[in-house]
Structure formats: structure tokens, C-alpha cells
Amino acid sequence: MKVPVSGFTILDHTAxxxxxxxxxxxxxxxxxxxxxxxxxxxxxxTPVSPLQPFSIEVEADSLADLLISWLNRLLYLYDTEKVxxxxxxxxxxxxxxxxxKVAGEPIQDKHKINTYIKAATYHDVQVIQNEHCTLRVIFDx
Amino acid sequence: xxxxxLPLEQIDSYRWKLPMEYKPxxxxxGIIYTEGKLLEALLNDQALEQVANVAxxxxxxxxxxxxxxxxxxxxxxxxxxxxxxxEDGVVSPGGVGFDINCGVRLLRTSLTxxxxxxxxxxxxxxxxLSVPTGVGSSGKIKLSKEEMRKxxxxxxxxxxxxxxxxxxxxxxLEESGFLSSANPDMVSNEAARRGQDQLGTLGSGNHFLxxxxxxxxxxxxxxxxxxxxxxxxxxxxxxxxxxxxxQVATDYxxxxxxxxxxxxxxxxxxxxxxxPVESPEGQNYLGGMASAANFAxxxxxxxxxxxxxxxxxxxxxxxxxxxIEVIYDVCHNIAKIEEHQVNGxxxxxxxxxxxxxxxxxxxxxxLPTDYKNIGQPIPVPGDMGRFSYVLVGSEKxxxxxxxxxxxxxxxxxxxxxxxxxxxxxxxIEELASKGxxxxxxxxxxxxEEAPLAYKNIVDVVEVAHGxxxxxxxxxMKPIGIIKG
Numbered sequence: 001m002k003v004p005v006s007g008f009t010i011l012d013h014t015a016x017x018x019x020x021x022x023x024x025x026x027x028x029x030x031x032x033x034x035x036x037x038x039x040x041x042x043x044x045x046t047p048v049s050p051l052q053p054f055s056i057e058v059e060a061d062s063l064a065d066l067l068i069s070w071l072n073r074l075l076y077l078y079d080t081e082k083v084x085x086x087x088x089x090x091x092x093x094x095x096x097x098x099x100x101k102v103a104g105e106p107i108q109d110k111h112k113i114n115t116y117i118k119a120a121t122y123h124d125v126q127v128i129q130n131e132h133c134t135l136r137v138i139f140d141x
Numbered sequence: 142x143x144x145x146x147l148p149l150e151q152i153d154s155y156r157w158k159l160p161m162e163y164k165p166x167x168x169x170x171g172i173i174y175t176e177g178k179l180l181e182a183l184l185n186d187q188a189l190e191q192v193a194n195v196a197x198x199x200x201x202x203x204x205x206x207x208x209x210x211x212x213x214x215x216x217x218x219x220x221x222x223x224x225x226x227x228e229d230g231v232v233s234p235g236g237v238g239f240d241i242n243c244g245v246r247l248l249r250t251s252l253t254x255x256x257x258x259x260x261x262x263x264x265x266x267x268x269x270l271s272v273p274t275g276v277g278s279s280g281k282i283k284l285s286k287e288e289m290r291k292x293x294x295x296x297x298x299x300x301x302x303x304x305x306x307x308x309x310x311x312x313x314l315e316e317s318g319f320l321s322s323a324n325p326d327m328v329s330n331e332a333a334r335r336g337q338d339q340l341g342t343l344g345s346g347n348h349f350l351x352x353x354x355x356x357x358x359x360x361x362x363x364x365x366x367x368x369x370x371x372x373x374x375x376x377x378x379x380x381x382x383x384x385x386x387x388q389v390a391t392d393y394x395x396x397x398x399x400x401x402x403x404x405x406x407x408x409x410x411x412x413x414x415x416x417p418v419e420s421p422e423g424q425n426y427l428g429g430m431a432s433a434a435n436f437a438x439x440x441x442x443x444x445x446x447x448x449x450x451x452x453x454x455x456x457x458x459x460x461x462x463x464x465i466e467v468i469y470d471v472c473h474n475i476a477k478i479e480e481h482q483v484n485g486x487x488x489x490x491x492x493x494x495x496x497x498x499x500x501x502x503x504x505x506x507x508l509p510t511d512y513k514n515i516g517q518p519i520p521v522p523g524d525m526g527r528f529s530y531v532l533v534g535s536e537k538x539x540x541x542x543x544x545x546x547x548x549x550x551x552x553x554x555x556x557x558x559x560x561x562x563x564x565x566x567x568x569i570e571e572l573a574s575k576g577x578x579x580x581x582x583x584x585x586x587x588x589e590e591a592p593l594a595y596k597n598i599v600d601v602v603e604v605a606h607g608x609x610x611x612x613x614x615x616x617m618k619p620i621g622i623i624k625g
Contacts, residue, residue: 012555014186014213061399064411072391079335079384113275114585115556116345116625118239118387122394122411123215138215140239140387141346141556 005132008036017115017141018124022134026063027090029133030070030098034088037071037120040139041078043112048086050103059097063127067135070098071120082107117141144184149173155209155608159192166409167196172204173211174542176604179596182553183211191218194409198223200230200418202483202490206542208497209604210551210596214238216412219496220551224543225418227478227489231406232423233415234393234430236493238474241389241430242437243348243381244315245471246445247520247531249367250452251464252374254354254620264352264455265578265621271447272350273342275582275625280341282443289337293325293385296435297470300442305341306449310442312509314470315499318438322478324428328385329392332429336385336436341443345586345625348380350444351522353529353617360614363515363533367468369615376465377529377617378444379522381474382437389433393426418478418491427476427491434475441470468531469518471498473548481543492543500534500546500611519611523550523598525579525590525622526572530602532611546611547602550595559594560585581624590624 006028011018019036023029042048058073060066074085085104092099107113118140126136150158152172157180159171171192175183183189188211196205201223211220216235225231257264273280284292292299297318301308311317325333343350355373358364369375382389397414400422401407406415416422445467449460456463476493483490501507501517508517517534538544554562565584568591572579581587605611 010557012557014188014555015219015552016215017556060395065395065398069395072395076331076335076388076391079387080331114583115589119391121215121239122398122414125411140215 006032008032008039010036010040013138016138018136018138020134020136022132024132026129026133027093029135030067030090030093031088033067033071033135033137034074034085037074037117037139038085040115041117042084042114046111048084048105048111050087051105052083053101053103056100056102057098061096063095064125066096066098067127067137068120068122068125071137074102075117075119084111115141145189147184147189155604159189161196164193167193169196169201169204171196171207173207174209174604174608174610175211176600179209179600179604182596186213188213188218191216192221194413195221195223197409198225198231198233198413198415199406200225202226202488206545208545208547209601210496210547210549212551212553214495216410217495220547221495222493222497222542222545224481224490224492227418227491230418230491231415232418232426232476232491233413233493234390234397234426235412235414236495237390237430237476238495239387239390240381240474241386242434242475243473244437244441245473245520245522246378246441247468247518248376248445248448248465249369249468250374250376252456253372254374257352257374260455261578261621264451265580265623267451267455268350268448269580269623271451272444272623274623275345279338282340284337284340286333289333290325292340292439293328293432293435294323295319297438297442300439300446305443305446310445310467313467314438315472318442318470319435320431322427323431323435325432327425327429328389328432332385332388332392335388336383339383339385340436340440341447342383342440343380343444343625344383345583347590349622349624350448351377351619352621353377353619355615356618357616360533360612363614366511366515367518367531367614368466369531375617376448377520377522378441378448380440380444382433383440385436386433389429393429397422397426430476434472438470469520471519473498479543490543494545496548497545498548499544500532500538501544502534502536502539518614519546521547521549521598521602524592524595525619526575526577526592528598529617529619530598531614532602532605533614535609535611537609538611542610546605550598550601552594553596554594556589559591560588563588563591563593577619578621579624583625586625
């Protein structure tokens with residue numbers, strides 16, 4: 001499947017939903033994975049303002065695990081703070097640690113929520129680093 | 142589409158074997174309960190590869206089993222069953238899934254279709270108002286941290302104690318609606334927080350509450366014991382442990398992934414992360430999982446209560462008068478420590494059921510008195526446009542599948558494919574032409590869950606019935622549905 005150099009594409013999966021995200025570097029690819037995930041959650045045509053900021057710090061044993069932890073942390077914040085996220089800034093990204101600032105808007109009727117994602121799974125997770133970075137994730141919806 | 146070529150051996154009309162020689166590391170064969178047409182569809186994706194992967198889990202006994210509704214999941218296939226030895230086998234949170242104790246509860250009423258028909262629209266509108274639905278829905282019950290712990294410890298009985306339902310409901314729930322192995326200390330603060338405002342909510346996705354009419358009886362004696370007869374109104378509730386279960390699974394899959402090396406475990410898919418059942422990680426997971434499972438039992442109990450209140454309001458009679466009683470409540474996603482015979486030897490096993498349902502036979506000590514002679518009732522939802530069934534557990538299931546059968550129809554089309562092919566308005570008209578009223582929060586959810594996205598439940602149930610693992614008792618048609 002053709003993936004843009006920077007952006008995301010939704011993948012078909014019988015029971016669930018997959019995502020390919022990419023970027024010229026890991027940081028941008030991680031941001032695009034988060035954007036892709038929230039495009040599954042809510043309609044992208046309604047703007048989401050960065051009203052409520054949060055800091056995220058996750059640690060993991062590998063880059064692939066770090067990606068899953070990053071997305072699951074965002075899902076946790078979404079579910080408990082009821083905030084739809086739109087702005088993601090990676091402050092530090094090492095193979096085992098990620099620091100980020102994220103922001104979004106409390107969920108309102110205008111946001112048109114589509115899908116509840118239970119979790120990002122490790123099934124078939126991929127982090128490919130060539131001239132640009134590609135990430136692949138399957139979500140449980 | 143290119144079909145996968147697998148060395149499948151047909152055992153009989155309903156059973157296929159994927160030999161353990163198929164993939165290095167397989168410790169047992171894969172056994173797939175299916176039939177020609179359903180099998181054909183299975184060869185299009187990775188579901189059977191996942192059956193082979195599960196067969197590599199340390200301590201797995203007899204076979205990696207696939208129930209008739211098997212489809213492609215992540216890690217385990219959905220419809221996958223694996224029993225591992227407690228003494229030297231592993232427990233895998235991926236073998237339970239993110240929606241811990243997602244399950245269904247079937248209620249009967251003494252109302253007939255004729256009595257409900259004139260008030261159907263009003264009934265569905267009112268149910269939609271009474272039962273919180275939708276993505277991230279918050280409930281009407283606000284739990285303190287301390288109460289949340291009690292829900293996780295006590296399960297459905299917490300709800301009954303707080304006025305949500307009747308004491309006698311508990312007799313008709315798997316495990317009487319609570320797992321005594323629950324240990325809320327093994328639930329992270331994050332997980333508890335994620336569930337705290339979600340008790341008594343249906344959620345979204347494939348979860349629903351459906352009003353149905355019984356249209357066929359196949360097994361008179363069992364139907365009589367369950368109080369089922371043609372023309373009768375039943376209610377089916379499908380939901381689970383909501384955000385709490387998702388976070389418990391997320392936490393432990395991460396923990397176990399990190400511990401793989403420590404236990405020298407090698408797995409073909411990171412989502413199958415596991416540790417020995419008796420390791421601290423394994424025991425902690427089982428305590429956390431049971432806590433989430435208890436929350437799910439309480440969740441279905443609260444929804445039962447509001448369903449009764451709604452019927453009382455619409456029909457102007459008490460719920461006892463309307464005869465709204467629980468037939469049975471089963472878990473779809475769970476791991477349980479059970480004793481089973483393997484090669485003539487009694488063994489203590491950790492039975493993982495991922496999108497699969499317990500199907501215990503007549504005479505089993507776990508069953509309530511009124512089902513002792515017939516076996517465990519198994520409500521099996523189909524899709525919103527066709528049928529649901531009630532099956533009954535059997536000795537055959539005990540012998541072959543660790544007392545397990547199918548949990549539903551099983552998806553055959555992805556959500557994106559369903560949305561591409563199905564228009565919301567067409568679907569609503571199609572349902573209306575069958576007399577089905579639907580009220581949902583999200584149009585997208587409705588099209589994703591359209592009948593065409595699912596295998597035909599009639600074919601799936603035929604395999605469960607024909608293979609003898611769970612004979613058919615009754616069939617119901619949907620007449621009204623609420624969804625997220």
C-alpha cells in the first residue's frame with residue numbers, strides 16, 4: 001500500500017482497524033500515528049482547538065512498544081479526561097522513552113465521535129526506519 | 142483475493158485439523174469447528190494462522206481450538222479457546238482480550254409480540270433514554286474509589302445490594318455474577334479511574350440492547366426449563382467491563398511483554414505476551430482480570446434494572462408481573478481455572494475463552510437447580526437484521542472443547558468495508574421493512590454493524606448444533622434495538 005511521506009492511511013482488518021503512519025523522522029511519524037488514531041475516533045472536519053494541555057511521559061523496552069504505550073496513554077487520557085486531542089508535540093524521543101506535550105478540547109456534541117478504540121495492540125506492530133519512518137498499528141475497536 | 146493454502150485435514154462434517162507439523166513451535170494441533178462455506182471465508186485472512194500461533198503457548202493441552210464463529214483478531218483469533226496447565230503453563234491476557242467479560246444476558250418476559258407491537262417505538266425510545274449508550278458514555282452511577290473496589294470485589298451482587306435488580310437474578314449468571322479470585326489491588330489506579338464513571342453503560346461498537354420475539358423452538362424440554370415459548374418477548378443485553386477492562390488488559394499485556402525474557406518465553410506474536418500461570422505476574426493479572434469481570438457482571442445487572450423500570454413505565458405493570466426474569470448471563474472474554482479430563486486424566490487448567498462461551502452440560506455442579514437436567518443456557522446473538530439463538534451446553538463440549546461453544550456470528554467484513562458498501566438510510570429502510578425499530582447514537586456504528594458485515598448466524602449455529610457441542614434450543618428475531 002502506498003503511504004504518503006508524511007501522514008497516515010487507515011487499513012482494513014476484519015474485526016478491527018489498522019493504521020499506517022509515516023514521517024520524515026520518528027517524531028513526525030509518532031505525531032501522525034496519534035493524528036491517525038484520533039481521525040478514527042472523531043470526524044476530522046470539525047476543528048479541535050488546543051484548549052487543554054497535558055504532558056505525557058512513557059517508557060518501554062523498544063520503539064515498537066513505545067509507540068503502543070504512547071497511543072494507549074492518549075486513549076487513557078481521552079477516556080478519563082473526555083478530551084479530544086489534536087495537537088501533539090514530541091519533546092524527546094529515545095528508543096525507550098518518550099516525552100510529549102499534547103492538547104485538545106473537551107468533547108462536545110459538535111465533534112461527531114465515530115468509534116471507540118479500546119486499545120492499540122502489539123499485533124503486527126511495525127516501526128520501519130528508512131529514508132523516512134513508517135509505523136503500523138492495529139487497534140481493537 | 143488470494144486464498145491461503147493450509148494443510149487442513151477434514152475430520153468430519155464439522156471439524157478440521159491444522160496439524161502441529163504446520164508451524165515450528167506448535168505444541169498441539171489446531172482444531173477448527175466449521176463447515177465448507179464458512180471455512181472458505183476463513184482462508185482469506187489470518188485467523189487460522191492465529192490458531193497455529195496459539196498452539197505454541199507453553200503448557201497448552203489437547204488442541205488450539207477455534208469455535209464456529211472464528212475470525213481474524215489480534216494475537217488470539219476471536220472464537221479462540223486455549224487451555225493451559227496451571228502447574229507449568231502460561232496465562233495470556235491477549236487470550237482474554239481488551240473487553241474483559243464482555244458478555245450477554247438474556248431476559249424473558251411474559252409479554253407477547255402482539256402486546257408489545259403497538260408500543261414498540263415508544264419502548265425503544267424510552268430504553269434509549271434509560272440506558273446510557275455511546276462512545277465514552279458516562280453512567281448515572283457515580284462511584285467513589287471505595288465503592289469502585291466493592292463493585293470489583295462483589296460483582297453483580299453489589300448491584301443487587303444497591304437496589305439494581307433482584308437477589309434471584311444472581312442464580313442465573315455464570316459464576317453467580319462474581320469471581321471470588323478478584324483482587325482490586327491488582328488493578329492500577331488508571332484502570333479503576335477509567336471505569337469509575339462507566340458502570341451501567343452500554344458503550345458502543347458491537348454492544349447493544351435488543352428486544353426480540355421467540356420464533357422457533359427446537360428443544361422442547363430445554364425451552365420449557367428456560368421458560369421460552371413462541372411469540373414471547375425476550376431481551377438481550379450485550380456489553381462488558383468498559384474502560385476498566387481495556388486498561389487492565391493494556392497494563393498487563395505491557396507488563397507481561399517485559400517479563401517474557403525473564404521466564405525464557407518465546408512467542409510468535411507480541412500480542413500473545415504471557416507468563417506462567419503461577420508466576421506473580423500471572424496471578425496478579427488473574428486477580429485484576431477477575432476484578433474487571435466482576436465490574437462487567439455488575440454493569441449488565443444495572444442495565445437489567447433500568448430495562449425493567451422502562452418496561453414497567455411503558456406497560457404500566459410491575460416487572461415481576463411482566464415476568465422479566467434472567468434466563469442466563471455468560472462471559473465472552475475470560476480466563477478461568479477449571480478442571481477438565483485430558484486423555485483420561487483430571488487436570489487443573491487455565492481455560493482462555495476469547496470470543497467463546499462456556500457450555501457446561503446437564504449435571505454440572507456449576508449449574509443452578511432449574512438447569513441441572515438440561516445443561517447451561519447459551520444465548521448467542523446474531524446480527525441486527527437476522528436472528529439470535531439460545532443453545533445449551535453438552536457432554537460433547539466437555540469432552541472436546543473444555544465445555545465451550547461459539548459466542549456470536551463473527552464478522553466477515555471489516556468496518557471500513559461495511560461503511561463503504563452500506564448506506565445508513567438503506568439499512569434503516571431494510572430493517573423497517575422487517576418490522577425492526579433501531580435507535581442509535583452514531584450512524585457510522587450502525588453501518589459498521591450492518592447484517593452484511595457478519596457471517597450468517599444460521600450457518601454458525603448449525604456447526605455448533607451439528608457437531609454436538611451445543612444443541613439449538615430456540616431462535617429469536619429482533620424487533621427493537623438500541624446501540625451506541
